[in-house]
Amino acid sequence: MKKTISAIHLMGLAAAFASCSNTAATPDHTGGTTGSGGTSAQGGSASGGSTATGGKTAAGGSGGSSGGTVGTGGSSASGGTTSQPVTGGNSSPTGGSSTGGASGGRPGTGGSSALGGSTSQPGTGGSSAVGGSTNQPGTGGNPATGGNPGRDGGPATGGAGGGTAIDSGGTSSSGQSAGCGKTSAITSSQYNNGNPISITVNGSQRRYILNVPTNYDNTKPYKFILGIHALNSNDKSVYNEKYYGLLPLSNNTVIFAAPNGVNGSTPCSGTGVGDSNCGWPAGNNNMELMDAVVKQVTDNFCVDTNHIYATGWSYGASMSYEVGCERPLGGTKANWGVRAIAIYAVRQMSGSCKPTIPIGYYLSHGTNDSVLGYDGGVSLTQTRAVANGCTWATPPKASGSHICTNLSGCKTGYATEFCSFVGDHTAYPDSGNESNSWGPAEVWKFLGQF
Numbered sequence: 001m002k003k004t005i006s007a008i009h010l011m012g013l014a015a016a017f018a019s020c021s022n023t024a025a026t027p028d029h030t031g032g033t034t035g036s037g038g039t040s041a042q043g044g045s046a047s048g049g050s051t052a053t054g055g056k057t058a059a060g061g062s063g064g065s066s067g068g069t070v071g072t073g074g075s076s077a078s079g080g081t082t083s084q085p086v087t088g089g090n091s092s093p094t095g096g097s098s099t100g101g102a103s104g105g106r107p108g109t110g111g112s113s114a115l116g117g118s119t120s121q122p123g124t125g126g127s128s129a130v131g132g133s134t135n136q137p138g139t140g141g142n143p144a145t146g147g148n149p150g151r152d153g154g155p156a157t158g159g160a161g162g163g164t165a166i167d168s169g170g171t172s173s174s175g176q177s178a179g180c181g182k183t184s185a186i187t188s189s190q191y192n193n194g195n196p197i198s199i200t201v202n203g204s205q206r207r208y209i210l211n212v213p214t215n216y217d218n219t220k221p222y223k224f225i226l227g228i229h230a231l232n233s234n235d236k237s238v239y240n241e242k243y244y245g246l247l248p249l250s251n252n253t254v255i256f257a258a259p260n261g262v263n264g265s266t267p268c269s270g271t272g273v274g275d276s277n278c279g280w281p282a283g284n285n286n287m288e289l290m291d292a293v294v295k296q297v298t299d300n301f302c303v304d305t306n307h308i309y310a311t312g313w314s315y316g317a318s319m320s321y322e323v324g325c326e327r328p329l330g331g332t333k334a335n336w337g338v339r340a341i342a343i344y345a346v347r348q349m350s351g352s353c354k355p356t357i358p359i360g361y362y363l364s365h366g367t368n369d370s371v372l373g374y375d376g377g378v379s380l381t382q383t384r385a386v387a388n389g390c391t392w393a394t395p396p397k398a399s400g401s402h403i404c405t406n407l408s409g410c411k412t413g414y415a416t417e418f419c420s421f422v423g424d425h426t427a428y429p430d431s432g433n434e435s436n437s438w439g440p441a442e443v444w445k446f447l448g449q450f
Contacts, residue, residue, distance in 0.1 A: 175306040176221050177298035183218070184300040186210070194239045196260065201285050201292045206267050208259045208293045209235040211243070212301060213252035221304035224297065225447075226290065226338075227258045228312035228319045230427075234268055234275040235260040244311055244344075244427055245440035255301055259293050261315075262286065280319035280350045287351075290323055294336050309447055310341045313427035314372065317343035317363075318350040321380060324361070325353035339450050342443045344427040345369055347376040355387035358414040362446045364439055366423035367398055374420075381418050388414045398422050402429055404442060417446055 190197055192214070196207035213222065227243040229235060238258035242248055247256060260268050261278045268278035280286050290310075297303060306329065312320035320341045329337035340360025361384045365377035378394060385392050391409030395418040402421035410416050419442065421429040428437035 175304045177301070177303040177305050179218070179298055179300045180221060180302035181218055182300070182302075186296070186300045188212075194236060196235055197296075199289075199292050199296060201289050204267055204285060206260060206285075206289050206292070207235065208257050208289075209239045210258075210297065211239070211247060211256040213250075213255065215252050216301070218302050221302050223254045223307040223309070224294075224303045225254055225256050226293070226308070226310045226320075226323065227256055228280070228310060228316035228323075229258065229261060229278070230312070230314035230316045231279040232274055232276055233316070234270055234273070234278050236270075236273045240273045241434055244313065244342075244443070245434045245437070246311070246444055249440060249444045255297060255303060257293050257297055259289050261319075279315040280322075282322075282349070282351045286319065287322070287326055290327065291334055291336070298336070305336060306339060307450065308336060308338050310338050311343065311443065313344040314346070314425065315349065317346035318348060321346060321348060321384075322351040322353055324359050324384075325355040326351070328355070328357040328359045331357050340447055342447060344429075344439070345372050345377065345425050346380055347372040348380060355384055358388040358411050360413075360415050360446070360450050361385075361388060362415075362417045362419075362443060364404075364419040364421065364427075364429050364442075366421055366426060366429070368423060369425045371425040378418070381416070385410070385416050388416045390416050395420060402438070413450070415446070415449060 186197065191210035191212050194209060196209055198205055198207050200206070216222075225243065225246070227238040227246075229238050235258040238244075243256045243258065246254075250256075261280050262268060262284045263275070263277045263279075264281070265284050268275045270276075270278065294308065298305065308329070310320040310323045312318075320343045324338055324341040327334050327337050329339045331337050338359060340362070342362040344364050345366065346363060361381070363377055363381050365374050367374050369377075374397075381395070382392055385407055388407075389409065389411035390407040392407070395405040395407070396403045398420040400422065402419060404417060404419040407416040407418070419429060419439075423429060423432065426432045427439065428434055429439045431437045434440070
């Protein structure tokens, strides 16, 4: 279905926004001709590939439901960098738990993880002091420090210690949510059908739509994506457009949720696809809604808490940017955080947070955006690039074919990508069409590296 910019979307954004006030980066690739953009676009992501391990695993246990046996090895003082992932067979989003190595002593350090697609559970490096499974940290000793994660693999972590260790890739040594191994109180009749789930946030009734893999296994941690809608759209819009076109790419490896916004300060309640003036103005318990949705989902389903993402277009991109700033993985404001965000056509409108903690960052923006100007997207990317430790150089501006640029010099594990295309305000670059835009595949690839 062709996504065009509706008059109500343009007028609504205009009204809402009126009150709101060195190594050169090199193009990653270029694409075909571009087109004009559309209305609400919704998306998601998923995971793939095999779990990579940094260094040698101490006393590896058996793999997960589809993984082989994790290779065993002695304890290592330090894990080396592997150019190819060391895996115990091809694992599903988790490669099973491995038990800690010899008790006593201090854990070794994990090396850099290899290129291996996305990982739902980090590998282990070094031996732990009285280590249990990597799903539940062992006791005693100090946490090992993980190495730097590779661009396409998850970070390696050290053995289990007396607490949760955060490595330089921002991933904790424990990635399983409270819902792992439990029967969900959210029944199957409440998800995968586009019907909203009611949730109370600070005394106000809010809602969200949920999608769970059809072959869901409560012993396997899944990646989790928040799909955040644009102005004049709603949770049903996100569901209708398959979470920005990413649900079809996820292959039953991701849990998706689409929170619903507010009209001014009143929770949106439209029953159809789209809802006039429904958006994400600053405050209004919107961040608390994200907290509540994440908690309810992670309490009821097995989520890899190291791999939670946000994605959104227009006003939804603004809210996703704010989530990435206020709720980064490794932050202290909440007991959860996003590993990366993927946003489309953005300007900062849902808050004024300035990021300081790195996360993965992707933005696509049309050079002819008539709603949220192209330069605003470039400016926000520069702000995020500073937090990600990148060497800033203005990404090339598309003139005939799209150009996706990975900024250079970024902190290891925090890729920062900007895609420029000749087109208007859309989440679906070049074509403005969910079905044949290169956008969803590019986002899927981007999120898959974490």
